Every structure is written in structure tokens, then in C-alpha cells.
Amino acid sequence: MRIDTHMHIYADPARGLYEIENFPIVEYGEMAEVPLAGVGGSLDDALTALDDAGFDHAAVLGSYEVPGYPDLPAGLDHWPAEPVHGELRDELIAYNRWVCDLADASPKLLPFISANPAVMTSDESRAHLAEAFADWGARGVKLHPIGIRAFPHDPGLDGVYDACIDADVPIVFHSGPDTRGRGFSEPGVFAPLASARPDLRLVLAHLGGGSWRDTLAVADAHPQVMFDLSEIVIWTGATRGPSTQEVADLIRAIGVERVVTGSDFPWYSPAVTAERVEALPGFSDAERALLLGDNAARLLKLA
Numbered sequence: 001m002r003i004d005t006h007m008h009i010y011a012d013p014a015r016g017l018y019e020i021e022n023f024p025i026v027e028y029g030e031m032a033e034v035p036l037a038g039v040g041g042s043l044d045d046a047l048t049a050l051d052d053a054g055f056d057h058a059a060v061l062g063s064y065e066v067p068g069y070p071d072l073p074a075g076l077d078h079w080p081a082e083p084v085h086g087e088l089r090d091e092l093i094a095y096n097r098w099v100c101d102l103a104d105a106s107p108k109l110l111p112f113i114s115a116n117p118a119v120m121t122s123d124e125s126r127a128h129l130a131e132a133f134a135d136w137g138a139r140g141v142k143l144h145p146i147g148i149r150a151f152p153h154d155p156g157l158d159g160v161y162d163a164c165i166d167a168d169v170p171i172v173f174h175s176g177p178d179t180r181g182r183g184f185s186e187p188g189v190f191a192p193l194a195s196a197r198p199d200l201r202l203v204l205a206h207l208g209g210g211s212w213r214d215t216l217a218v219a220d221a222h223p224q225v226m227f228d229l230s231e232i233v234i235w236t237g238a239t240r241g242p243s244t245q246e247v248a249d250l251i252r253a254i255g256v257e258r259v260v261t262g263s264d265f266p267w268y269s270p271a272v273t274a275e276r277v278e279a280l281p282g283f284s285d286a287e288r289a290l291l292l293g294d295n296a297a298r299l300l301k302l303a
């Protein structure tokens, strides 16, 4: 079984292309040729990419950002308990409903919905997510702390974590540095959350991205945390990226059974990502099977 644990789908593929072109990936430094998927990420694009790569399932990760990416109010390191952008509540709910309804098009797709502490109170998030897990087919949550300008320990996210623990579903976080050095998604910033919520099924994406050297400390301290190797496995050999040997060594050090394969489509394709995983040095066929799908099947309760 092959499972892509990190895919994005856009209702309007022009939006996907816009994001790929206007938010270039800089954290790994320079690389001569970046093998982008070359599509905008419509539903059809996604299903075609999965078929081409022979994948059985994909987690479709949503993200809901406030237009203009407003920053935290001055002097605060968390959002106020009363949402600053509560007028977007219905839009966030409709977006999550859309993500869940993607699964109607194909049973391969597993919806991961989103939350935003600038839009909903902690209690509202808890109730909304609980309904989506129970009745809408949502299989997990995705949060992009840089995109929503929120630290993982923001009290406005408590209800999100409660809902995930109650439903026993995973939560995938983007991890890596941000260009302004705020540290919203640095690997170490997840440690307090992992300590406070040992029952939360945390997945840190990109093996820490450009901060991959800080990832093992979190992994060692919090054995319940899992990781996806999306993106970083594409950027091996970049000026600030790891070598393929260093990615393989990091996976080995974390534990092969704790790492899953994601493509971050439509940035990169599942096919190229799977080729990169197969080319990582030093793993047995059984270990490659764990990385390419068996670990994810456990994570997503598909096994």
C-alpha cells in the first residue's frame, strides 16, 4: 500500500499556481533544478497524479488563512480569546466542508481540515471539528502556523487539540523556519505541546524543513511524534538542504517506523517523491514499504 500523507487540492487551480509562483521555497537555499509538479492542483490533477504514481490513498490537507495574513496583535504571542476575524467563521466552515466533500469524488482521498484561532474561539473550533469528524468524514487536522500566524501553544487552539484527542485523529503541522524569523513552526516550538498533550497524535511535516538539524531533539524527547518527509526529500543537495545520506541518517535516527511519505502536491508530484524515497540509501525493502505506506496506514487506521 502506498499512501501520500501530504497533498493539497485547490478549487481554483489558478490559485495553486499563484501560490507556487509567488511564495517560492527559500529555506533550503539554492538548487539548480527543482522538479515541480507543473500543475495547479485541481481535483482532477490530484487524482491523475496519484494514479500515475500508483498511490492507494492521499491525505488532502486544508489550510484556512485570513486574507492578507494579519499578524498577531501588538505585544501578544497568541490570539485574543475573542476572535479578531470572527466574520470569517462561516467561510472557514464552508471551506472545511468543501475539503470533506472532496472524498465524494474518490475514496482514495482522506480529508484533513483546518482551524484558525483568529476566526473561531477555542470552544467553537472544538464543536466544529467534532461535528466534522463525526458526520462529515474528516480524518484529521492540518495547521500551518506560519500561514495563520499562530504558535502551536496558542490557547485558542486548545479546542482543536481536544477535538483531535477525543476523535483519536492525527494533526499535521507544517514545520520549518519562516522568512521573518518569528519561529512559528520551528521544530523546537512543538515540544511544549507534545509534552502537555502526550495523547495528541502529532505529525511534523517536512522533517523540520530548513531547520532539519533541530528535528532529532524533538523526536528523541517525544516518542509519540511522527514526521513526514515531504519536500525535504526533493531538496536534497540544495545549498542549505541535507544530502540524501543526511535525510536517510535522520530517518534512521528518528526511527523508520515514525516517518511517512508525503508529496506536498501540487508543488511536487507523488511519483517523483516516491522515486526519491526509493533512492534513499541504506533501507531494506521492508523499511521502504514502511516509509511509503505501511506507517501511514497505521497512522490513518487503514491497516
Ligand SMILES: [Zn+2]
Pocket: 006, 008, 061, 264
Ligand atoms: Zn504542504
